[in-house]
Amino acid sequence: MASTRIGVISDTHGLLRNQAREMLQGCQLIIHAGDIDSPSVLGELERIAPTTAVRGNMDWASWANHLRITERIQVDTWSIVVVHNIGDLPSLRDNTDIVIFGHSHKFLQEYRNGLLFLNPGSAGPRRFDIPISMAILTLGAQATVEQKLLESKR
Secondary structure (H helix, E strand, O other), rough: OOEEEEEOOOOOOOOOHHHHHHOOOOOEEEEOOOOOOOOHHHHHHHHHOOOOOOOOOOOHHHHHHOOEEEEEEEOOEEEEEEEOHHHHHOOOOOOOOOEEEOOOOOOOEEEEOOEEEEEEEEEOOOOOOOOEEEEEEEEEEEEEEEEEOOOOOO
């Protein structure tokens, strides 16, 4: 089985950092878990790779009307549910493998009842002392996650 490299990003709040752009190069897919805050961020991501994005609590301007609260995507044999706020997670079907979410601005990678839950953290403006991060998810025979810490430079 060939592997698929997916850039996972969230809570950009209108800022797509240069380092994030560099880390997303070579990804076959990008998943944005909401709080995009600007259509230009989505446009930049789409120029790098096909992008799936969900609506965050800050994405309420008219440009975001096409974004859904929840997306379900299939990557090879992997079924992924994407939502901004984990509190909005719908009941999961048996075939769900991965849940990607944002909102808390804190990186999280853990297995719950055999499902991978992944929050890439916030890649946007610095907030408090929370590290600025994103993730690279590689799907092949197994799922592997690399947390990528981003510097504060734009």
